[in-house]
Amino acid sequence: MKLQVNGKVRELDVEPDMPLLWALRDELDEKGTKFGCGIAQCGACTVLLNGEPVRSCSYPVSAASGQKVVTIEGLANKDKLHPVQQAWIDHQVPQCGYCQGGQILAAVALLKRKPKPTDQDIDAAMTNICRCGTYARVRKAIHAVAAKGVRV
Amino acid sequence: MSSTDQGVRQPDRRLFLKTSATAAAGLSLGFYLPGRSDANNAPRLNAWVEVRPDETVVIRYARAEMGQGSMTSAPMLVAEELDADWARVRVEYATAHENLASKRAYGDMAAVGSRTIRQSQDYLRKAGATARHLLVAAAAQQWGVSAAECTTAKGRVMHAASKRSITYGKLAQAAARIEPPKEVALKDPKNWTLVGKPIARVDIPDIVTGRVRYG
Numbered sequence: 001m002k003l004q005v006n007g008k009v010r011e012l013d014v015e016p017d018m019p020l021l022w023a024l025r026d027e028l029d030e031k032g033t034k035f036g037c038g039i040a041q042c043g044a045c046t047v048l049l050n051g052e053p054v055r056s057c058s059y060p061v062s063a064a065s066g067q068k069v070v071t072i073e074g075l076a077n078k079d080k081l082h083p084v085q086q087a088w089i090d091h092q093v094p095q096c097g098y099c100q101g102g103q104i105l106a107a108v109a110l111l112k113r114k115p116k117p118t119d120q121d122i123d124a125a126m127t128n129i130c131r132c133g134t135y136a137r138v139r140k141a142i143h144a145v146a147a148k149g150v151r152v
Numbered sequence: 153m154s155s156t157d158q159g160v161r162q163p164d165r166r167l168f169l170k171t172s173a174t175a176a177a178g179l180s181l182g183f184y185l186p187g188r189s190d191a192n193n194a195p196r197l198n199a200w201v202e203v204r205p206d207e208t209v210v211i212r213y214a215r216a217e218m219g220q221g222s223m224t225s226a227p228m229l230v231a232e233e234l235d236a237d238w239a240r241v242r243v244e245y246a247t248a249h250e251n252l253a254s255k256r257a258y259g260d261m262a263a264v265g266s267r268t269i270r271q272s273q274d275y276l277r278k279a280g281a282t283a284r285h286l287l288v289a290a291a292a293q294q295w296g297v298s299a300a301e302c303t304t305a306k307g308r309v310m311h312a313a314s315k316r317s318i319t320y321g322k323l324a325q326a327a328a329r330i331e332p333p334k335e336v337a338l339k340d341p342k343n344w345t346l347v348g349k350p351i352a353r354v355d356i357p358d359i360v361t362g363r364v365r366y367g
Contacts, residue, residue: 032362072362085360092352096219097359098366132219 001065005030006074016062020054021045023061024071032072032101036129043128046102047071053109072101075108083150084108087141095132103128107142111152117142198332199250199257200230200279203287207307207321209236214246214258215268217355222268224353229273232347233280233339236320237307243354281336283327290326291318 003010003023010028024030024047033056036044040058047056048070056064075082081089084107094100103126110117110125117125122139130138145152202210211230217223227243230236251258259272284304291309292299295316303310310317341347358364
């Protein structure tokens with residue numbers, strides 16, 4: 001089957017019910033997307049599917065075939081970081097960093113849908129779990145991107 | 153524990169070690185010193201600092217980075233005493249292989265109990281100060297002046313009386329041939345310019361682009 005990842009069409013010879021995360025990490029060697037809970041609860045495995053966040057650990061690869069998959073590796077425009085990635089650096093958001101790829105992609109999707117989110121909007125949309133507890137800085141960085149008014 | 157882009161950086165380092173072994177590259181204070189035969193005498197050696205001809209200062213980090221930030225703060229201690237230009241510092245992990253090859257120059261390489269800074273600050277500062285000493289000695293030799301008259305800042309050695317200044321990268325090769333001192337003076341903390349300041353973590357750019365590896 002064919003899978004479009006970060007703008008490149010990749011050929012895969014896998015079972016259709018293989019989780020998208022497995023296909024990305026083990027078949028395509030894209031290791032930026034992380035395995036967390038494996039049951040779509042924590043969000044470490046978040047990728048964007050046609051711009052919408054999905055939890056790739058519980059998403060069959062066949063359902064993603066023919067659609068646009070963006071992982072954390074593909075968010076920057078070559079060397080130019082995405083504004084959300086830049087805000088994550090500016091506000092020193094990550095601690096260990098394991099969940100942050102998912103956090104960033106979820107934030108991108110939120111800001112696309114709602115360019116000026118309130119704290120409540122952020123809390124409702126950002127259901128990704130961070131064991132280090134970086135939530136306060138996640139919120140701050142999202143507000144910072146919104147305040148700049150850049151299109152994400 | 154995380155590590156960054158091993159696949160990309162290791163060949164670079166191997167190439168560097170190969171070239172430094174033929175005395176063609178920069179200052180590698182450690183067990184790969186060009187022309188040195190006392191590689192087994194690990195306690196006297198400094199495995200932490202490399203000054204490359206392009207002015208990049210590579211500082212090794214020999215503990216785990218798990219979000220506590222010591223991959224940034226421990227190299228800051230080296231850079232402080234070295235008077236390196238922090239913007240040109242690149243932090244790289246020391247490997248277990250290097251540790252064994254150097255009779256454990258990097259110690260137990262453990263990050264535990266908030267001990268990284270407390271346990272390693274003395275030898276990290278000495279590593280930076282020793283490297284600085286060699287670079288100053290190399291400049292003084294080149295200029296025919298006393299090392300005591302030279303000062304350092306931001307990756308340069310300066311000699312105020314003759315208004316001369318030279319970068320670390322240009323001195324590295326000569327500095328690597330000088331015998332390191334057994335004792336070296338450390339800065340008075342009141343003169344610190346880097347340590348104690350809020351500095352952005354060196355590993356965050358790799359986190360936000362998905363390049364950091366965990367394992």
